[in-house]
Amino acid sequence: MKIIFIVIGIIILFILYRYFAFKKESAKTHKLRFARIKPLVEKLENKEKIKEEDVLNYAKDNKTRELTYQILSKHNKTELFPKEYLTIESGAESKMVNWLEFPTELDKVPDDIKHLEKVKIDFDGNNVYYHVFRYMTNKPHWAAENGWMLGVVGPYFDDSKPYDFPAATFSRCSSKVGEIDPKDEVKWVHENIALKRK
Numbered sequence: 001m002k003i004i005f006i007v008i009g010i011i012i013l014f015i016l017y018r019y020f021a022f023k024k025e026s027a028k029t030h031k032l033r034f035a036r037i038k039p040l041v042e043k044l045e046n047k048e049k050i051k052e053e054d055v056l057n058y059a060k061d062n063k064t065r066e067l068t069y070q071i072l073s074k075h076n077k078t079e080l081f082p083k084e085y086l087t088i089e090s091g092a093e094s095k096m097v098n099w100l101e102f103p104t105e106l107d108k109v110p111d112d113i114k115h116l117e118k119v120k121i122d123f124d125g126n127n128v129y130y131h132v133f134r135y136m137t138n139k140p141h142w143a144a145e146n147g148w149m150l151g152v153v154g155p156y157f158d159d160s161k162p163y164d165f166p167a168a169t170f171s172r173c174s175s176k177v178g179e180i181d182p183k184d185e186v187k188w189v190h191e192n193i194a195l196k197r198k
Contacts, residue, residue, distance in 0.1 A: 036064045037071060044075045052080050059085040063101070063109055066094035069163045089115050091162040092131040092153035099169045100135065100151065106143060106173055110135035116150075116177075119186040123155075130154030130168075130189065132182040148177035152189040168194035 034041070037058055043050050058068040059082045069091070072078050084090075097113060100106040113135040121128045134148045143149065151171035156164070170193045175185050 034067075036061075037067055040068065041071055044071065044077065050077065050080060052082060055080045056082055062090075062094045062097045062113065064094075066091060066098060066163060073163070086162050088129075088156055088160060088162050089118075089131060091164075092156075092166065093133060095166055095169050096133050096135070096151045096153050096171070100171065105171070106137065106141075108137065108141060111138045112136050113151075116182050119183050121155075121186065121190055123190075127158055128154065128190070128194075129156040129160075130186045131156070132186060134177045135171075143173055146174060146176055149173060150175040150177060150180065150182060150185045152186055154186070155190070155194055 040050070040054065040058055043054070055068060055072070058064045065085060069078065069081055072081055093113060093115060097109055101109050113133050116132045116134050119130045119132060121130070131153045133151045133153070135151055136146075136148050137143045149171060151169075153166045153169045155168055156166060168189055170189050172188075
C-alpha cells in the first residue's frame with residue numbers, strides 16, 4: 001500500500017512540474033512575441049504618427065505578421081497593413097509559424113515554410129477550406145531528420161477574413177511531404193482536431 005502512495009505522489013509531482021514548466025515556457029514565448037513588435041506597439045500607444053513603411057517589415061516577417069495585424073486592429077489602424085499581406089494565405093502562414101513556435105509543439109520557428117495548397121472539404125453542404133504548408137528545420141533540432149513536414153491551418157469559410165482565428169491549426173510534426181498526401185492530412189486534421197473542438 002505504501003508503494004502505491006509513493007507512485008501516486010511521484011505522478012502528482014511530475015504533473016505539477018510539467019504544468020508549471022509549461023506555464024513558464026508559455027509566458028516566455030508570449031513575452032518574446034511581444035518584444036518583436038514592441039517598437040510598433042509603443043508608437044501606437046503613444047499616438048505617434050505611423051506610416052505604412054513602419055508596418056511593412058513587421059507584416060513581411062511571418063513571425064510578427066499576425067500579431068501586427070491584431071495590434072493594428074485593436075488601435076483601428078488596419079488601413080496601414082500592407083495589402084500584399086492582407087490575404088488568408090499570409091495570415092495562415094503566420095498562424096502556423098506561431099503555433100509551431102509554441103513549447104508544446106515544434107518549440108521553434110521553422111527554418112523554412114512554403115504554402116502547398118488550399119484544400120476544400122464539403123461539410124454539411126458548406127465549403128470549408130484549409131491551407132496546407134510544408135516546413136522544415138535545420139540541425140541540430142530534433143525534427144531536422146524529418147525533412148519537409150506538413151502543417152494545416154483552418155477551417156476557413158467562404159466569408160472568412162484574412163486574420164480570422166483558424167481553430168484547427170495543427171501539425172503532427174511527423175507527417176512528411178511525400179509520405180502523406182496534403183488532402184489526407186487535411187482530412188485527418190478536420191476529423192481529429194476541428195470536429196473535436198465543436
